[in-house]
Amino acid sequence: MSAFVYYLLIKPVSFLPFPLLYLLSDFVYLILYYVLSFRKKVVRKNLTNSFPGKNSSEIRVIERKFYKHLTDIILESLKLFSISKNQLQKHFVMQNPEVLNHFYNQGKSVIIVAAHYNNWEMAGTSFDFQIKHKTLGIYSPLHNKFFNKKTIKSRSKFGSILVNHRMVMRYMVRYQDQLTATVFGIDQSPPSTKHVFWNTFLNQDTAWVAGAELYAKKFNYPVIYAHFIKVKRGFYEAVFELLEENPAETDEGVVTEKYTRYLEQKIIEKPEYWLWSHRRWKRKRNGENQNEKTGKNP
Numbered sequence: 001m002s003a004f005v006y007y008l009l010i011k012p013v014s015f016l017p018f019p020l021l022y023l024l025s026d027f028v029y030l031i032l033y034y035v036l037s038f039r040k041k042v043v044r045k046n047l048t049n050s051f052p053g054k055n056s057s058e059i060r061v062i063e064r065k066f067y068k069h070l071t072d073i074i075l076e077s078l079k080l081f082s083i084s085k086n087q088l089q090k091h092f093v094m095q096n097p098e099v100l101n102h103f104y105n106q107g108k109s110v111i112i113v114a115a116h117y118n119n120w121e122m123a124g125t126s127f128d129f130q131i132k133h134k135t136l137g138i139y140s141p142l143h144n145k146f147f148n149k150k151t152i153k154s155r156s157k158f159g160s161i162l163v164n165h166r167m168v169m170r171y172m173v174r175y176q177d178q179l180t181a182t183v184f185g186i187d188q189s190p191p192s193t194k195h196v197f198w199n200t201f202l203n204q205d206t207a208w209v210a211g212a213e214l215y216a217k218k219f220n221y222p223v224i225y226a227h228f229i230k231v232k233r234g235f236y237e238a239v240f241e242l243l244e245e246n247p248a249e250t251d252e253g254v255v256t257e258k259y260t261r262y263l264e265q266k267i268i269e270k271p272e273y274w275l276w277s278h279r280r281w282k283r284k285r286n287g288e289n290q291n292e293k294t295g296k297n298p
Helices: 002-014 018-033 040-050 057-078 085-090 098-105 120-129 145-155 165-174 211-219 254-269
Strands: 092-094 110-114 134-139 161-166 179-185 197-202 204-211 223-232 233-243 292-294
Touching: 002 057, 002 145, 002 204, 018 057, 040 254, 057 120, 057 134, 057 165, 057 197, 085 092, 085 120, 085 233, 092 120, 098 233, 110 211, 120 134, 120 179, 120 223, 134 145, 134 165, 161 165, 165 179, 165 211, 179 211, 197 254, 204 254, 211 223, 223 254, 233 254
Parallel strands: 092 233, 110 179, 110 223, 134 161, 134 179, 197 292
Antiparallel strands: 197 204, 223 233
């Protein structure tokens, strides 16, 4: 069944030219939002809790913009299964790679932190052939083995090395003699409340997986935020911002606090581009213990 869906639906859609792809996206938006109400309760709850100062009409405006953007992301992600390198480079541009090149020229590896904001899939596929560092992309395997294999093949076809989130240390040690950029997605909901960092994010008590900071401190790799901008429909840019040059010298939680605040600011500026359909706040703080680190809120 998986092979049937891939070869008779996903692959043909991936060959559509972008104008036709967006006509299809417009149709899918109507189905997801008005017919299926796909995760609409989750999206509305997340938006309402994150922006308590906005009224219901304002929340609905953001909600509709989000769903229109979400369907674009879905179809653009399917496009990646057949997109060429030249075509991808036109649609996703690294705006200021000199931020990374500065450390490459110094012989330093880096850690890149990013979020599910704008088209993170295009970004992940683009990194390796648009920057000098060798890209290590952290991912969580899909349950479906067929689609997991196809997704890894697609994401890595232009040079990125995909690393199972359970094997990060092994790969970082293996590639320690090379100049690497290890890319962490920072905004997933943690699998548990153990070994997490807590702060208030978008007006809600929020737990963060602290892996990016832990590895940054262990190897003392500079931490750089990759913010993805939507220039216009189908065209994106990555803007790099140095957050911490010497993480090993910082107190515990400082780096995580920095990148969560940076993300929060960007979401407030353009909320429709974040992935509101995931259950980001399903973990609750039930009293701190020795395995939980608490961030100071501004």
